[in-house]
Amino acid sequence: MGKILVIGSSNTDLIATVKSFPAAGETIVGTTFFQTMGGKGANQAVAAHRLGGDVKFNTCLGRDANGRNAFKYYSKEGLDVSSSLIVDDIPSGTAIILVDEKGENCIVVNPGANEKLTSEYIYEVEKDIANADMVVLQMEIPYDSVKAVCDIASKYKKKIILNVAPARKVEIDLLKKVDVLIVNETEAEVLTEEKIEDIGEEAIINKLLKKGVQNVILTLGNKGCLFKNGNDLLKIPAFRVNAVDTTAAGDTFCGALAAELSREKDWEEILKFATAASAICVTRMGAQPSIPMEREIQEFLKKNDELHIK
Numbered sequence: 049m050g051k052i053l054v055i056g057s058s059n060t061d062l063i064a065t066v067k068s069f070p071a072a073g074e075t076i077v078g079t080t081f082f083q084t085m086g087g088k089g090a091n092q093a094v095a096a097h098r099l100g101g102d103v104k105f106n107t108c109l110g111r112d113a114n115g116r117n118a119f120k121y122y123s124k125e126g127l128d129v130s131s132s133l134i135v136d137d138i139p140s141g142t143a144i145i146l147v148d149e150k151g152e153n154c155i156v157v158n159p160g161a162n163e164k165l166t167s168e169y170i171y172e173v174e175k176d177i178a179n180a181d182m183v184v185l186q187m188e189i190p191y192d193s194v195k196a197v198c199d200i201a202s203k204y205k206k207k208i209i210l211n212v213a214p215a216r217k218v219e220i221d222l223l224k225k226v227d228v229l230i231v232n233e234t235e236a237e238v239l240t241e242e243k244i245e246d247i248g249e250e251a252i253i254n255k256l257l258k259k260g261v262q263n264v265i266l267t268l269g270n271k272g273c274l275f276k277n278g279n280d281l282l283k284i285p286a287f288r289v290n291a292v293d294t295t296a297a298g299d300t301f302c303g304a305l306a307a308e309l310s311r312e313k314d315w316e317e318i319l320k321f322a323t324a325a326s327a328i329c330v331t332r333m334g335a336q337p338s339i340p341m342e343r344e345i346q347e348f349l350k351k352n353d354e355l356h357i358k
């Protein structure tokens with residue numbers, strides 16, 4: 049099994065459920081409030097770890113109560129965070145999340161210590177990249193740090209999985225180094241400066257492949273996902289589930305994909321596994337509390353495969 053290194057953000061999520069999102073200037077009363085661990089990097093690392101991957105997670109935490117909780121939580125999970133940074137004078141990352149009755153969310157991220165995961169730190173942990181088989185990245189740490197990881201990983205010929213979330217523009221030189229690019233519709237549109245409704249899903253993937261990415265996955269929410277590389281085009285439909293909270297569905301997909309890729313499965317199996325993982329995730333509240341274990345996915349796939357929308 050290949051070794052997975054996730055380098056990215058960790059947040060404490062402060063979640064309020066609401067009937068519907070407030071308008072500007074409006075004060076509304078929430079229906080519930082709770083706090084859980086989140087952050088795109090951490091969610092992906094926890095997902096890959098719970099789903100059987102051999103995972104190391106490098107993040108940056110503040111020396112505050114949230115940072116201490118996070119460190120304890122990851123250690124209890126059995127996740128290796130031994131190369132992570134703890135910094136003074138800046139709070140750990142937080143995210144304020146509203147979830148409405150349809151399970152949709154609005155998120156405000158306060159990066160805090162995640163901004164201190166600098167490219168200087170990346171060069172200090174070069175050996176972690178050299179020791180891994182693949183690195184998994186998102187966009188909640190400084191862009192220069194993402195670039196530094198990609199430079200080092202490509203020097204050592206390691207696989208790079210990049211999830212361009214939150215959406216932003218990315219230089220072509222960086223995209224050329226990416227083995228697996230995972231984007232939702234908004235992220236694909238920002239990267240290509242095209243609209244899916246104008247050119248279609250496959251055409252937008254083709255634009256990304258033309259930029260030099262090896263494999264592109266376009267996630268389509270409750271429509272599943274579309275995969276394309278030089279040889280294959282695969283459409284994996286979503287599973288029919290009762291969604292209560294979509295937070296971390298994309299992260300769970302990415303972590304599950306990394307775990308299954310590290311077991312060298314074929315693309316159809318990898319994508320089905322990741323689709324099942326995110327289907328389970330949306331049936332539960334919160335980011336990390338909703339990430340399933342490997343056994344749950346096997347059971348879910350046995351039970352639900354015939355219900356898979358074709």
Ligand code: RIB
Nearest residue numbers: 059086087088143296335
């Ligand atoms: O993708 C979901 C995550 O986005 C949340 O856990 C939150 O922390 C933000 O980073």
